[in-house]
Amino acid sequence: MRADAKKNYDHLLTIAREVVAEHGADASLRDIARRADVGLGTLYRHFPTREALLETLLRAGFDALTLRAREFDTADAPDHALVSWLREIVALAHSHRGVIASMAAAIEDPDSALHASCVTMKASGARLLARAQAAGLARADMEGADLFALVAALAWINDQASLAPRADRLFQLIAGAILVHPGRIGDFTAHASAEN
Amino acid sequence: MRADAKKNYDHLLTIAREVVAEHGADASLRDIARRADVGLGTLYRHFPTREALLETLLRAGFDALTLRAREFDTADAPDHALVSWLREIVALAHSHRGVIASMAAAIEDPDSALHASCVTMKASGARLLARAQAAGLARADMEGADLFALVAALAWINDQASLAPRADRLFQLIAGAILVHPGRIGDFTAHASAEN
DNA sequence: ACCTGAACACCGTTCAAGT
DNA sequence: ACCTGAACACCGTTCAAGT
Numbered sequence: 001m002r003a004d005a006k007k008n009y010d011h012l013l014t015i016a017r018e019v020v021a022e023h024g025a026d027a028s029l030r031d032i033a034r035r036a037d038v039g040l041g042t043l044y045r046h047f048p049t050r051e052a053l054l055e056t057l058l059r060a061g062f063d064a065l066t067l068r069a070r071e072f073d074t075a076d077a078p079d080h081a082l083v084s085w086l087r088e089i090v091a092l093a094h095s096h097r098g099v100i101a102s103m104a105a106a107i108e109d110p111d112s113a114l115h116a117s118c119v120t121m122k123a124s125g126a127r128l129l130a131r132a133q134a135a136g137l138a139r140a141d142m143e144g145a146d147l148f149a150l151v152a153a154l155a156w157i158n159d160q161a162s163l164a165p166r167a168d169r170l171f172q173l174i175a176g177a178i179l180v181h182p183g184r185i186g187d188f189t190a191h192a193s194a195e196n
Numbered sequence: 197m198r199a200d201a202k203k204n205y206d207h208l209l210t211i212a213r214e215v216v217a218e219h220g221a222d223a224s225l226r227d228i229a230r231r232a233d234v235g236l237g238t239l240y241r242h243f244p245t246r247e248a249l250l251e252t253l254l255r256a257g258f259d260a261l262t263l264r265a266r267e268f269d270t271a272d273a274p275d276h277a278l279v280s281w282l283r284e285i286v287a288l289a290h291s292h293r294g295v296i297a298s299m300a301a302a303i304e305d306p307d308s309a310l311h312a313s314c315v316t317m318k319a320s321g322a323r324l325l326a327r328a329q330a331a332g333l334a335r336a337d338m339e340g341a342d343l344f345a346l347v348a349a350l351a352w353i354n355d356q357a358s359l360a361p362r363a364d365r366l367f368q369l370i371a372g373a374i375l376v377h378p379g380r381i382g383d384f385t386a387h388a389s390a391e392n
Numbered sequence: 393a394c395c396t397g398a399a400c401a402c403c404g405t406t407c408a409a410g411t
Numbered sequence: 412a413c414c415t416g417a418a419c420a421c422c423g424t425t426c427a428a429g430t
Contacts, residue, residue, distance in 0.1 A: 005394060030422070039396040044424070101356065108358040142369075149359040149366055153349040160297065162304040163345040170345055173338075177373035201413060226403065235415040240405070 009046050012036045016053055024097035024159075025054055051106065052113040054099055061092045062117045069124035078132040083175045083185060085128055086151060089121060090171065093155035100155040107148065122148045129178075137180050150174055205242050208232045212249055220293035220355075221250055247302065248309040250295055257288045258313045265320035274328040279371045279381060281324055282347060285317060286367065289351035296351040303344065318344045325374075333376050346370055 001009065015036040019027045029050065033043040047053035065088060072081035093100045106114035107122060126144025133140055154174065158167045176182030197205065211232040215223045225246065229239040243249035261284060268277035289296045302310035303318060322340025329336055350370065354363045372378030 002393065008395085028422070029424095040424085041397075041426080042395055045394075050423090104356040104358050146362050146365060146369070149353055149362045150369075152356070152359060153353050153366075156352050157345055157349050160300040160348070162300055163348060166342050166345045169342060170349075173342070173346075173373050174370065177369050198412060204414080224403070225405095236405085237407080237416075238414055241413075246404090 005046075008036075008038055008042055012038060012043060012046060013056060017057060020054075020057060020096055025050075025099040025102060029053075049113055051102055054096065054102060055113040055117060058092070058096060058099065058114075058117065061095070062121065065089055065092060066120055066124055069128060072128060073131060077137075078128070078135045079137040079179050079181065082125075082128040082132045082138060083179070085125065086147075086154075086175065087171065089125070089151055090154045090158065093151070094158040097159050100152050100159065104149075104152050118148075125151065132179070138178055139180060142178065147178075150178075201242075204232075204234055204238055208234060208239055208242060209252060213253060216250075216253060216292055221246075221295040221298060225249075245309055247298055250292065250298060251309040251313060254288070254292060254295065254310075254313065257291070258317065261285055261288060262316055262320055265324060268324060269327065273333075274324070274331045275333040275375050275377065278321075278324040278328045278334060279375070281321065282343075282350075282371065283367065285321070285347055286350045286354065289347070290354040293355050296348050296355065300345075300348050314344075321347065328375070334374055335376060338374065343374075346374075 012032065016027075016032050019032045019035060023031075029043060030040060033040045036043070043053075047056065065085070068088060069085055072085050075081070076084070093103065102112075103114055103118050103121075106112035107118045109115055112118075122144050125147045129138055129142060129144065129147050132138035133142075154167065154171055157163045157170060172185055175185050179185065208228065212223075212228050215228045215231060219227075225239060226236060229236045232239070239249075243252065261281070264284060265281055268281050271277070272280070289299065298308075299310055299314050299317075302308035303314045305311055308314075318340050321343045325334055325338065325340065325343050328334035329338075350363065350367055353359045353366060368381055371381050375381065
């Protein structure tokens with residue numbers, strides 16, 4: 001990448017991060033280009049679709065979550081690991097308000113720039129779920145797709161201003177429905193959270 | 197209302213029902229006016245906001261749900277009543293794809309045309325929940341706002357094409373988390389649904 | 393190789409002018 | 412009273428013209 005292009009690319013990302021933090025994943029692309037002092041075509045050259053831009057914004061968070069899943073997979077009690085990881089992926093999605101709908105759409109659209117990341121997230125969750133199931137700590141009648149949908153729903157609740165105050169409580173309720181011994185949830189999720 | 201105005205009003209509603217069925221609650225208002233062979237200003241005169249139009253489209257369904265809640269309140273086993281009613285409100289929201297986000301926003305916005313209906317729905321749910329709780333059939337640590345948020349989340353899952361296949365299963369899972377004796381769910385929700 | 397911004401086809405919303 | 416549609420201020424997306 002040429003030096004001037006690289007500079008535009010980086011600056012666009014910085015501004016996009018600000019604008020998405022402010023207006024959510026549906027933010028005006030025009031507005032981003034304008035505030036970055038860059039032609040609209042330059043934004044489209046670097047990020048041919050909105051999903052491509054969002055994927056770049058979220059990539060670091062996705063990678064961190066993939067690593068966390070691997071850590072959790074060996075280090076923790078399977079139920080603790082599963083619930084803690086769920087909390088973190090919900091927090092990541094929420095940190096980019098509105099992106100969860102794009103992620104839900106991307107999971108079944110191989111052409112979406114978000115597809116690969118979503119598939120990875122789903123697989124990480126499925127692995128943690130399977131481990132908890134094998135230990136008899138999660139209900140057996142669930143699979144990765146169910147977990148992905150529940151995470152999406154919880155992230156969506158977080159994104160709705162009027163429902164957000166109930167989000168933590170409902171996370172606990174749903175986590176409790178996944179686990180065989182929900183009594184243990186309070187022990188390890190009370191103050192957990194992910195920053196992104 | 198003048199005869200010509202009444203005719204426009206009715207025709208707009210007919211067309212709006214078609215277009216919303218096709219494109220969801222975010223359908224283009226311009227498109228509705230166009231297909232109704234009516235000036236854009238006429239649509240705005242009859243329905244000053246999108247919420248006003250949606251409220252009119254959904255009113256019959258809301259009224260039916262209010263009646264159903266009253267029936268359920270006296271006729272059925274409290275847990276059966278609660279879960280059956282939840283199924284119906286989820287189905288109503290889903291029958292107007294995308295409207296659930298507006299409903300979530302309206303519940304805390306007294307100026308929204310959907311506000312009153314949402315408050316009524318929330319109150320109906322809260323009453324059925326309280327009755328089930330009093331009978332020891334629903335967990336005591338929940339309130340109406342939690343139920344409303346869960347219904348919204350389930351309706352949202354239904355609206356996402358990629359998540360919809362899991363919607364029934366997740367309804368059961370969440371209903372099971374609300375009830376004290378979830379084993380009973382399968383008995384009475386397997387084939388229930390609402391038409392609107 | 394990369395950037396720019398006009399051009400196109402859409403929106404939602406308002407309101408002066410008509411009947 | 413009611414209707415109309417132009418006008419305004421926005422979008423997303425493309426692409427000819429520039430450097």
